[in-house]
Amino acid sequence: MILRAEGVRKVYGGFCALDGVSLDVREGEFLSIIGPNGAGKSTLVNLLTGVLRPTEGTVRFKDRDIAGIGPVALARLGLARSFQLVQVFPDLTVLETLQAAVVSRLGRGLRLFASLRGDREVQAGALEVAELFGLADRRDALARHLSQGDKKLLDVASAFALRPEVILLDEPTSGVSTADKTAVMEILVAAGRRIGLRAIVQVEHDMDIVFGYSDRIVALHQGRVLADGPPAAIRADERVLDMVIGRRGAG
C-alpha cells in the first residue's frame, strides 16, 4: 500500500465528519472517491494530504505517519494534490507556474543568485509538462488571463510538474465544459503514465468520468465507507445506487 488511512475519525466540535474510515491506495491504481455532499469527501482529502490531523486513527504514506504534516512536507515526500476550487498564481505565466513546481521538485528554491532563465533543467522540465497538458502555445500567458478550463488544467499540470508518486485530484474536471471533460481526463492519464505515477486518487461527481477511468471506487455516505470495489461491483450495489449515484447515474 502506498497510501493508507486506518480507522480514521474526524470530529469538528460536536459533528462527526468521518467515522472509522479505512482506505488503501494500491500501486498502479486509479481510485475514485464518491459520495453526496456532506459525505466527508473533503475532510478525507484533507486528512490524506496531511492538512488535517485525524481525531482518531492513522494516515500513512509510504509507511510514514503523515497526520497533519502539512502540504510542504507532503509535496517533498511525493504526494501532490490539486484543489476543487481552482488555484493558480494570477500574475505568473503558464511557464513560470510550471517552473516554480520544477524548481521546488529539484530543491533549487533557495538559489538566490542563480539565473532562472539559464537553468536548462528547470526550463526543459516546465516546457515538457506544458506540452503534455497542451498548454505550450499559451506558455507566456498570465494565469489570470486563461479560461476557467485552462486554469484548472494549469492547476493540475503544476501538481504533475512535481513528478509525485501519488496525486490526489479534487474534482479535476469541475469548471471544465462537458465536451472537454474526457479530453482532460485523457491528458491526466497519459501524463500520469509519462511521469511514472504510482497511483491517482480523485474525488469526482461526474459518474461518466468515475466509471470510465477508475480501477476501484470508494463510496462514502455520512462519514462512513458505504462500498469499496471495482466499478462493476459499485454499479451493482443497491445501497450505492440509492444513496450516492441515483438510478439514472448508474445508467
Added chain:
Amino acid sequence: MKRAVVLTAATAAVAAAPLVVGTYYVLLMLPFMAYAVVLLGLNLLFGYTGLVSFGHALFVGIGAYTGAFITSRTTIRSLEVILLAAAALGALAAAPVGAICVRHVKIYFGMLTLAFGMVFYTFLLKFYRLTGGDEGMPVLRPFLLGRDLGATAKIDYLAGPYYYYSLGVLVLAAAVMWRIVHSPFGLCLRTIRDNPLKAETLGVSAIRYRWWAFVISAVYAAVGGALLGPPTGNVDPTLAYWTHSGNIVFMTLLGGFAHFFGPVLGALVFIYLQDFVMSVVPYWRLVFGAVLAAVVIFAPGGLMGLLVRRGRAAGA
C-alpha cells in the same frame, strides 16, 4: 534591449550630474541614492513577496547608527567596513524579528513590524549613553576605498568621491537585487505573493521564503541607512521613527511597487518634490498626503506604471 539602453542612459545621467547641475541639487542626490538602496530591498518584500512593512526604519536606523558608532567610538573609518558591519547587524536583527513577523500577513505583519520599529526607536531615545538619546550621534567622515579624504572640503568630498561611491553602491545593489528577483528564489517569492496556499502545495514554504526575503530586505535597508549618515554628519532617533517607515512605503507606492525600478524612481521624485514643496509651503506633509491619495486612486501602479503604460501606448 530597450530597458538596457534606458538604464545605461539613466546611470550616465546620474554620473554626469555633478558636472552639469548645481551643487545643491547634486547633494540632494545623496539621500536619493541611499533611499534607492533601501527601497530595492523593501520592494523584495513588498512588490515580490506581498508583505508591507511599516517598520523598516528600524533597519535604516541600525545601518545609520552602525556608521555613527564605528566612526565616533572606534578608530575605524573605512566605509567598506561600515557597510559590511551595517549589513551584518541588519541581518542579525532581522533574523529574530523576521522569524516572528513572517508568521503573519497583511495588517498583522504590518503592525508587528511597526511595533518592533517603535521598540528600537525607544531604545535609541532612552539609552542615552550608548546612542546619544534625542541628540543622536556624530558620523565622522569615512575613508573611501582606503583613502583618507579629511583634507578635502566637505562639499567637494560629498559632491565628488562620496557621490560616486554612493552611485557605485547603488549600481551594485541594483545588480545583485536584479539577480535575486530573476533567480529561482525570486520566482518562489512571487508564488507566495500570488497564492501562498498553492505555493505550499508545490512544496514552497511560505514562512521560510518570507523570512529570507525579510532578512535580505533588512540588509539593504541597513546598507542604505549607513549611506545616509555621512552627508549630514549626524544620525538621530527620527531615522527609526514610524513616520520614516511611512515615508519609505510612500516612496515605493509613488514609484510603483510592481516594477523593479519603480521604488528607485519613487525615491528620486520624493526627495526632489519634498525639497521643492518645503521651499514653497510650510505644511509639506499636507501636500504629500494629497499626492499619496492621488497616486493610490488614479495611478495605483505608481509613476513607473504610468511611464510603462505611456511607453506601450506610444509603441502600439
